[in-house]
Amino acid sequence: MAVTIQQIADKAGVSRGTVDRALHNRGRINPQVAERIWELADEMGYVPKERKKRESSKKKIKIGVVTQLARASFMLEINRGIRRAALELADRGVQLILKEGIYVDEEEQLSAVRELTEEGIQGLAIMPVDCEGVRTELNRLTDEEHIPVVTFNSDIVGTRRRCFVGMDNRQSGRTAAGLMGLLTGGKGKVLIITGYFSNDVDNQRVDGFVEEAKKSYPDLEIAGVQGSFDDTDEVERIVENALTGISGIRGILVVSGGQAGVGRAFEKLRIQERPYVIIYDQTPKNERALKNNVVDFLIDQNGYVQGYRPPLILADLLLKEREPEKEFWFTDINIKTKYNL
Template identity: 65%
Template structure:
């Protein structure tokens, strides 16, 4: 005999409402809790009504729905958690008759992204989740999908203005930049030189972080001197070179804010410079290498953006739109701004 929602709730140690939200994609729920609930449901043979209905629909129609996914910076360490969220959501949606097709782009490249979107369109996608390159061609293409072809679009991790995308899932990047500036201002006591390093200027996530950081410095820390904003293309060697050159030009540099990838270049630069006292450093993304940098004292603060949740929620939202016609409750579905130090990693 198949299990019940009540049995799942008791085994998982949660309420019936939490079980319902997890199995039916209703509202936000901790991804780890959702995964535990789904595992228990599988173990006791519980099949949600929507899954039974999806199976029947697939049998009748011959093909289920398809969601396309386009990512950037596929080799970056922060994408590990994003991709895990996408994979876990894909497995869940497969049981509901929805196929997920993923195109991973190695860089923030306009032509590469346009090709990926076009290929997915040719494969017959019914919805699209995308980490957009901020450019006119992508903007026009996304509007074409939503307005002319009735293909709903959700952006995640990075956003793009001037489109009819339904919502954005990810960090409030502007606010996270403000947060970083506040932390840096406290450490530097509101005075001294600070350097900002981003990845690609065409990536809106990094650009918004930089904008928030710079605006907060101007507003609340007028005696702090921004010596430059430089692009590293998320490469470790570029981050290293930028820091070495900056320290040569400004030996009294006291703060470094790395708004994107390539964070391992910070330690490489410090090792090469053999500094008596290093600048204060703030970076992003809770990855194994960045955790090590925190524990070793290479950086002071790390801002995590809940990458797993971004990948998972973007697909869940599109699934709800395709299966139930349910549009997102809000335009901006922000993840938490989690501040980590070496004292609160676990």
């Protein structure tokens, strides 16, 4: 909904006429009061009628959004944020065009980016695949097409993207190691299950866990890092094989999707005393796993903000020429147990 002069007046504690004079540079007004009114108007997203007319006559601004792993449960919250951003930006004359990738795949993502470029986007928010082809294409967009890029959820080094919105994944891995150390008393073997070895998010989480475990819990032994392709059946198979083939496993860390496979393996093996389990992402299935004592801790990355903020950052850049305030917009690392859902 458009911001009115009366709303600004109420917020500033002045009359409607004072706001009108300040915004339209007419009549006598205290410079400090005028400056405060302009600050409030900008914060509240006020658009003068003259600018509305100019913008309505312009071609609609298009912002492209590219995701990956569209079928993964953690994408539910990210997509909710994207949808909310699309609704808000529609009132500002901005159209979001979403291209959902199914896999962590270079060609699939490059194809999506090229399609968006052909559709005439002026900004791009992307969950990048960390590979040379995507890196080269993003830099080409920035340098040749003058299309600003914001990364979210996953980042990619060596690009001239404006900023990154998402979890500090390495720090979240360290957090997981700290939790696992407390659960196990710092002793025993830990099985790590990742999704895709080509996924930078997964890799950062694993690296952070291993670094902190070596530093703070030297008696914790990594029993292996195995890829599941975010598939529940594969996670079940990995856990089952590990528990029957490796002695002394006291902890399991799942840094990606397919977490339900852990509980299925426990049921199948009918184990009396399960290993401690830490997983990622607050989804309905994962909440049930916590409540049913299949999982001890859940680390959530606030996916809603990751989907919501990047399009708004790009819209401010394109409409107001407002650069991002910082390079890294880290979301909170939220730790959940069955007691604080």
